[in-house]
Structure formats: structure tokens, C-alpha cells
Amino acid sequence: MSLNYPNDVRYAKTDEWARYDGELVVVGVSDYAQDALSDVVFVELPALGDVVAAGDEVVTVESVKAAAEVVTPVSGEVVAVNAALEDTPELINTDPYGEAWFFKVKPSDLSELDALLDAAAYEAYNAEREDH
Amino acid sequence: MADDFIYELSSPGRVGVALPDSDVPETPIPADTLRPELPLPELSEVDVVRHYVRLSTKNYGVDTGFYPLGSCTMKYNPKINEQTARLPGFTNIHPLQDPVTVQGAMQLLYEMQDMLAEISGLDAVTLQPSAGAQGEFTGVLIMRKAQIARGQGHRDKILIPDSAHGTNPASTAMSGLHVVEIASDADGNVDIEQLKAHLDDTVVGLMITNPSTLGLFDQNIVEVCRLVHEAGGLVYGDGANLNAIMGIVRPGDLGIDVMHFNLHKTFSTPHGGGGPGSGPVGVVAELAPFLPAPVVGLSAEGEYEWVWPAQSIGRVRSFHGNFGVIVRAYTYIRMHGAVGLRRVSEDAVLNANYMQARLLELGDYPVPHGDRYCMHEFVAQGKIAGAEGIHTLDIAKRLIDFDYHPPTIYFPLIVPEALMIEPTETESKETLDGFIAALTQIADEARSDPELLHTAPHHAPTRRLDEVRAARQPILAKTSA
């Protein structure tokens, strides 16, 4: 079972991904994260208009195994949330990089994206974690 | 085969009890409270008895088999506990009676406070909280009030290691304080550097479980307590794992200021559906004035009396806690005595280490901290070498086919695919060997016939339950007849 590491997003060591579309940063969790969580059963999203700082816990995800906090990798204002996840949290398992985006931030400091890993570095980081 | 619901056994007009004709006028039930859609079943007495007795035979408990549920201490509950709890002097009294008329019960509570203080090395104890989690909540409220009394009311953070039980952050949040998570180091101890980085004058205290949920004794515990005290904080010790250290180490001597006891774990009272629980809290002298009121005192005239601590946080439970449970735990302590309690812990630790050593020797299941002696439990992983696609859940489900209660799974969260095994002291070597043999056979099956695991259990009253659907659509009531 191999996991997906698309190149069009950047990754946090805490297993979130971020995609900058030229205006907004879209945030979700990685394939590695959804695989570790297993079937997700509940998601609590931030409120529209929340002003968040990089590293803040803004989303709670619950699976049959565990509850996990998702932190935002970038600072800014939350301008969209994916309400579809509230009724169909299984999207996180089936399409973590696509339909299962969590929220969009109007970023206040784009340089924060530079601190994130590219696909190759994140994949290597996960391989190291698995060995440990 | 699954049993019918009692609704499905219903037959219109069938009754279990014949009532005499009414000799008073009937009063109709108000129409707006009638619920004709309620599918109340109609059965005879024998139908009802058979239905529930049959279901009860499908229960699994420590009285029917091995129950190595890590972190829960599912030890055997001696039956003498039930006899003492049923003594008429305990069952025929009421908590509002004049203390003069219930001196025996109050003596038991007083001595229980005393014995728990001695076991923990702390100075004062409340027996009110009715579970470990409520004990935590009580303890955190006490810590906060103590900080206010020290003139440190601005402190609003509790540090909690990432290996903690989920109730620790929950109790903290319930009391209005903020949780800051501290990482564990590679040996499973609290990461001292991380701890130092977070210790400032906003910290109310630290909540630590020692032995930890990894089944490890924190080798830096004295240093951890010293650092927290130095920063003006208090240390809460989650006593859920006391079963490993009774009569060997006293939390109070290590520097713990507050702790709870899970009587329903360490002191052999029923839990896991058999409850209720009981989570007394012990504190050092400085915190005694804040204990929930009342506690039991002994007057100069030798009379037991209710005492209201001077700056009590108030009541956390009606009356005096789950009294019947306290009687059982008291019995357990008195039956063992000091030497016996130490033996309990020694045997609990020996049993766990025997199982850990056997698993390491057999090599099918990784044990991340297997290089250290464990305490009364240890955490293995359901990552069987050479078995692709097998998860801890599959192993746990397959264990049911061998007539065992599965260990705790996926906890602690910091160990992927965790399989947390706590045998307790009451199990024989034969029982432990039988369980290891089952794990070994399951590892072989995982490699040769993974489907057998994916579709387990095969011999239980129900097959694999759909946990995902149950969590996503938690509809618990039968909706139509």
C-alpha cells in the first residue's frame, strides 16, 4: 500500500498540507495522516473569519482510533471552510488532497510556506518515522 | 447467531403479570403525553427471563476469562468484598443520619482516608470523587485554588506529557485552565528540556502519570517534580497505575502534591460495566484546606465527625462518594495488609515483565521500549513482520476467537498500532503462557491466512461490527418494531 505525495502542495511535519493558489492557502491533511488515523468519523472546523497564527490548533479530527488536532501551517484569516466534511468525513480517507480540503486562509505571511517540506523531503521524513 | 431484539419476541396481547380488576375509576393519560409510536414489547415473564439470562451468558468479564486490558487494571475482584459491602450495618444506614448513629461507617471512611494517605505518602484524602476522571477534576480545582491562595491567581496553564490519558487534558479544560502538551523523550520519560522550556510563571502545575501509560517508571520523576516546584508549580500524579508501586514507592516521597486513586482498578472493585467507580484524591498538607467538604475527622473525645476543610473547593459529589465501593476497597486493603499490597505490586510487575520477555523472545510483535523493564503493563505493536495489511484491530478481533478479552488497542496514541497489555497480579503462569501462545498463533495466521484475521471474530456472538458506521451514525434506539 503506497501513499500519495503530490508535488503541488507543501507539507508540515505535523502532517498537514498547504497549497497556495496565488491568493489563498488551502489546508488539509496528508495521505500519511489519514492512513494513520484510519476511518475518520467526525471533523470540527474553524469558524469563518477566525484569525489564526501558524501552529494554532484549528481543526479536530476524530477517527475510530483516535482524536487528533490539526494545526494551521500559515497565519491569516480563515475565509472558507469545507462544510461538506461535517456530513461526509470519509472524504478525508478517500481524497485527502482534493475534496477533503479543510479550510482556506488569506495568508498574512507567505514566507511561512518556505518552512514547509516538499514532497520528497516529507516522504523521506515519514520513512524515517516508520523505521523508528 | 445474533439474538432477536426483545421487540421482535413481542406478541400482541401477551402479558407477564395478571393484575386484579381495578377498583378505582380510571384516569386517562393526558393525550399529549401518549406516544403510540413507542413499540413497547408484550411478553410473558418466562420470555423476558430467558431473553436476558441468555444475553447475560454472552458477557465477558474477569470472572469468565483473562482480561489484559492495559491501563484498566482488570484484576480479579475477591468475593469477600461483596460480603462486607452487604453487611446490614452498611446497607441499612442513610448518609443523613446523625453521625452518632453511624460511627462504624464513619470509622471505615476515616481509616480509609488514613490508609490511602499512608500508601501514597500524602497527608490528607477525600473519598468523594466517583471516578478517576472526577478525581483529576477535583485535583486540578484544588491546585488552582491553592495557586490563588498563594497570590498566583494569574497562573492558567497545566503541562501534560503526550503519553497522558485523555482524561488529564479533559479535566484541565473542564476546570477552565489551558493544556500545554510536553513531549516524551526517546526513553519514554518526560523530555526535560521541553519541560524547562514551558516552565514559567503562568504554570499552575504538571499532570504526570507515573508509571506512565507506556508502562514505564519515569526515571527523571524526582527531577521533574523539583523543576516544577522551583517554577512555583504543583505536581498532579495520575494514580491510575498505582498497582505497580504499592508498598515500594510512595508518590508523595517523589514530590507529587496531589494524586487520585482508582479504587476500581488498584483496589479490586468492579468496573467496566460493573461499576460504579471511585476516585479518592490525596494531597500534601499545604493543599489539605482545599479538599472537598466534608471529610471525616476524629474528635478529641474519640468520636468520628464530619469536618469542613477551611477553604474547601466545595462538594464534588453528593454525600460521601460511592460508599459501597469504598467498603470493598477497604476490605481489599485490610485483607492484604502492608506486606500483601507490596506483593500485589511485585507480582503485577513480574507478570507483565514475563509477558514482555516472552514476546521479545518470540519476536513476532515489536515492543518499542522492550529494552527497559516494564512496570505492571507494557506496550507492544500489532506490526507483525511479514504480514502486510494486518492491523492491531485485526489481531484484537482474532483474540476474541481464543476466548480472551483483547488488550487495549491504539492507546497510548504515541505508539502506532499500540497493543497495551496489563495481565495483573492475579493471573497464573499458565494463563499468561496461553495468551502468548494465542498471540503467536495469530502472528502465524497473519502471514499464512490474513483473511482469517480480517474477518475475525468467527466464534463470537456477533461477527466484526461496523465501528465506522456506528461512530458516524450513532443511532442507539430501535426505531421501529
Ligand SMILES: Cc1ncc(COP(=O)(O)O)c(C=O)c1O
Ligand atoms: C492513566 C489513567 N488516568 C485516568 C483514568 C480515568 O479514570 P476513570 O476511568 O476512573 O475516570 C484512566 C482510566 O482508564 C487511566 O488509565
